Amino acid sequence: MSVIVRFAPSPTGYIHIGNLRPALFNWLFAKERPAAAPGRFVLRFDDTDTARSRREYADAIFDDLAWIGIHPDEVVRQSDRLALYDAAAEKLRGKGLLYPCYETADELERRRKRLMARGLPPVYGREALALTAEERAAFEARGIRPHWRFLLPNFASSPFETQRTEVHWDDLVRGPQTVDLASLSDPVLVREDGSYLYTLPSVVDDGAMGITHVIRGDDHVTNSGVQIAIFEALDYAVPTLGHHNLLTTVDGEGLSKRSGALSIRTLRDEGYEPMAIASLAVLVGASGSIEPMQSLGALGARVDLSQVSSSNAKFDPAELGRLNAELTHELSAEAVAARLAEFDVPPQDAEAFWMAVRGNCSKVADAAEWARIVYRGPSQIVFSGEDLEFLRTAFTLLPAEPWDGDTWRVWTNAVKAATGRKGRGLFMPLRLALTGVDHGPELAALLPVIGHARTVQRIP
Ligand code: GLU
Numbered sequence: 001m002s003v004i005v006r007f008a009p010s011p012t013g014y015i016h017i018g019n020l021r022p023a024l025f026n027w028l029f030a031k032e033r034p035a036a037a038p039g040r041f042v043l044r045f046d047d048t049d050t051a052r053s054r055r056e057y058a059d060a061i062f063d064d065l066a067w068i069g070i071h072p073d074e075v076v077r078q079s080d081r082l083a084l085y086d087a088a089a090e091k092l093r094g095k096g097l098l099y100p101c102y103e104t105a106d107e108l109e110r111r112r113k114r115l116m117a118r119g120l121p122p123v124y125g126r127e128a129l130a131l132t133a134e135e136r137a138a139f140e141a142r143g144i145r146p147h148w149r150f151l152l153p154n155f156a157s158s159p160f161e162t163q164r165t166e167v168h169w170d171d172l173v174r175g176p177q178t179v180d181l182a183s184l185s186d187p188v189l190v191r192e193d194g195s196y197l198y199t200l201p202s203v204v205d206d207g208a209m210g211i212t213h214v215i216r217g218d219d220h221v222t223n224s225g226v227q228i229a230i231f232e233a234l235d236y237a238v239p240t241l242g243h244h245n246l247l248t249t250v251d252g253e254g255l256s257k258r259s260g261a262l263s264i265r266t267l268r269d270e271g272y273e274p275m276a277i278a279s280l281a282v283l284v285g286a287s288g289s290i291e292p293m294q295s296l297g298a299l300g301a302r303v304d305l306s307q308v309s310s311s312n313a314k315f316d317p318a319e320l321g322r323l324n325a326e327l328t329h330e331l332s333a334e335a336v337a338a339r340l341a342e343f344d345v346p347p348q349d350a351e352a353f354w355m356a357v358r359g360n361c362s363k364v365a366d367a368a369e370w371a372r373i374v375y376r377g378p379s380q381i382v383f384s385g386e387d388l389e390f391l392r393t394a395f396t397l398l399p400a401e402p403w404d405g406d407t408w409r410v411w412t413n414a415v416k417a418a419t420g421r422k423g424r425g426l427f428m429p430l431r432l433a434l435t436g437v438d439h440g441p442e443l444a445a446l447l448p449v450i451g452h453a454r455t456v457q458r459i460p
Pocket of ligand 1: 007010046198202215216220
């Protein structure tokens with residue numbers, strides 16, 4: 001059986017690193033599982049909530065996924081598929097499994113409170129199911145339109161006498177799961193205005209598209225119990241389910257699409273590498289260390305859904321900074337070539353320049369400052385007294401070209417012999433004269449990049 005997965009965001013905001021978790025878990029499961037044939041990845045926009053869904057968010061989600069390296073095989077929008085949901089709702093009505101309800105939200109709330117006051121679970125009592133045809137007609141005559149509930153299969157003969165009805169599945173992440181359908185209210189599938197809530201369209205799409213594996217956040221565990229019942233009522237095969245833990249802030253608060261701060265686009269604009277973000281999104285909240293992976297292939301080899309913890313995963317921005325720096329220190333010159341060109345690093349220098357500076361960059365953008373120092377010259381430092389004399393002597397001893405990785409050693413040995421200076425007294429004035437700052441890349445690597453012509457311009 002070939003794998004078909006889907007990532008199903010609602011386009012109501014920009015996706016953040018928490019939303020990226022299901023996207024990546026699904027992508028890696030379909031595409032990057034060692035020794036597994038590649039499967040298909042569907043991007044499905046859950047946009048039946050027309051008031052909050054926006055096309056520009058859908059486009060932004062598509063772009064953000066592409067930047068991370070997720071390229072869907074197919075993109076679908078639920079708003080294009082309403083006829084399918086209408087047909088499914090009709091099928092359920094025909095089986096007596098979707099019934100009209102006329103209660104107002106206030107009325108339902110009052111009933112809930114009464115049940116809770118009596119120490120009973122606040123489960124919907126199916127009062128609307130008991131309405132006679134005349135009573136329903138009376139509501140309709142008053143212009144009250146129904147919302148529609150799915151009749152959960154949690155009873156033997158009378159729907160008003162529910163009994164424990166366990167739904168089981170072997171969760172890819174959490175292992176064996178059980179939901180008791182008698183503990184749940186019949187879910188509303190269709191609103192008064194005829195629009196669909198998430199529950200039914202999701203099942204119809206998963207069923208009709210032959211989705212084999214549904215990997216999503218553990219806020220959907222209870223939904224899964226309900227949805228399994230709907231899959232069965234509609235004669236669809238139930239996919240394999242996996243529910244991963246959710247990402248929260250360090251304080252344990254949920255991440256919100258509206259907060260924007262941790263959106264993938266903000267992180268991109270702040271100069272984080274896609275693989276630093278992807279590595280953290282996937283490896284946080286699981287057993288095993290969080291290390292930056294250089295590619296989605298390498299990340300796929302590391303991920304093991306059964307090792308994902310069942311408690312929340314906490315997002316620490318400092319961790320992203322650490323991963324990004326570690327990743328940057330290992331990036332190849334090829335991977336950053338376009339960005340180095342933006343910093344006016346000549347293409348023929350890119351390799352040597354990047355190898356010299358990458359260890360000093362937490363973000364690739366940090367290289368811009370080193371490019372400025374190397375190619376435009378350091379900020380002017382005024383030397384005086386012994387240091388000035390030392391530097392003037394030192395610069396008379398510059399080795400002849402060609403320069404290579406050994407030039408710095410040859411030069412400083414000659415300077416040491418001529419001046420008697422050593423250690424910091426020898427190296428620091430040279431570093432300051434060459435770069436204008438008292439810290440930075442190994443000069444053995446940087447000096448050949450600065451090159452002879454630019455070095456002599458630095459003679460104080
Ligand atoms: N639109 C739903 C969500 O974002 C999808 C859940 C699912 O994957 O089924 O939570």
